[in-house]
Amino acid sequence: xxxxxxxxxxxxxxxxxxxxxxxxxxxxxxxxxxxxxxxxxxxxxxxxxxxxxxxxxxxxxxxxxxxxxxxxxxxxxxxxxxxxxxxxxxxxxxxxxxxxxxxxxxxxxxxxxxxxxxx
Numbered sequence: 001x002x003x004x005x006x007x008x009x010x011x012x013x014x015x016x017x018x019x020x021x022x023x024x025x026x027x028x029x030x031x032x033x034x035x036x037x038x039x040x041x042x043x044x045x046x047x048x049x050x051x052x053x054x055x056x057x058x059x060x061x062x063x064x065x066x067x068x069x070x071x072x073x074x075x076x077x078x079x080x081x082x083x084x085x086x087x088x089x090x091x092x093x094x095x096x097x098x099x100x101x102x103x104x105x106x107x108x109x110x111x112x113x114x115x116x117x118x119x
Contacts, residue, residue, distance in 0.1 A: 001029050002119065003055050005078065007071055008062030009033030009046045016086065017041075017062035020110045027114055032056070050074040060084040060110045065091040076101055084110050 004024055010017045017035075021042040024031050032053060033046045040046060050071070056078045061068070068091055075083060076097065082104040085091065095105035113119040 002057035003030045003032070004058045004060055005053065005056050005080070006031055006033045006060055006062065007075075009035035009041055010062075011037070011039035011041055011046070015062070016111065020060060020062070020086075023111060023114050027119065029119070053078055056080045058082050058084060060086060061089040062086055064089060065094075068094055072097060076103070079103070082106055084108055084113070086110055 006017055006021055008017045009021060012018055018041055021031055021033055021044070025042045031042060031044055033041050033044050034050070035046045035048065038046055038048050057080060059075055059078065059080045061084065072094060080103060083098055083106070085095070085105060085107045086109055090107050098105045110119070
C-alpha cells in the first residue's frame with residue numbers, strides 16, 4: 001500500500017481532494033491530508049502545518065500552480081517516489097525540480113488511476 005500525502009485536502013464532499021481521500025482509504029492506502037483549514041476527511045485529521053512525515057510514497061496535488069511554490073521545499077524534503085499532478089495542477093517548474101531530485105512527476109488523475117488499477 002502506498003502512503004499518500006494529499007495536498008489541498010478538504011472537508012467539502014464536492015471537492016476532488018475529498019473524494020480522493022475516501023477512495024484512497026477504500027483501496028487500502030494510508031493517507032495524510034494537508035489543507036488550509038482544520039477538519040477531518042475519511043476519518044483522518046487534516047493537517048494545517050507542514051510537519052515532518054516518514055514513508056510518504058506518493059504526493060497527490062489538489063492545489064493550482066499559483067499556490068504550489070510554498071510547498072516545493074516541503075515536498076522535496078519528504079522524498080516521495082512520485083508526485084501526481086491532478087488535472088489543473090500541472091506545473092513545469094515543480095516537475096523539473098522533482099526530476100532533478102529523482103522523484104517521478106505524473107500528470108494524471110488519482111481517481112482514474114485507482115479505478116483502472118494503475119495506482
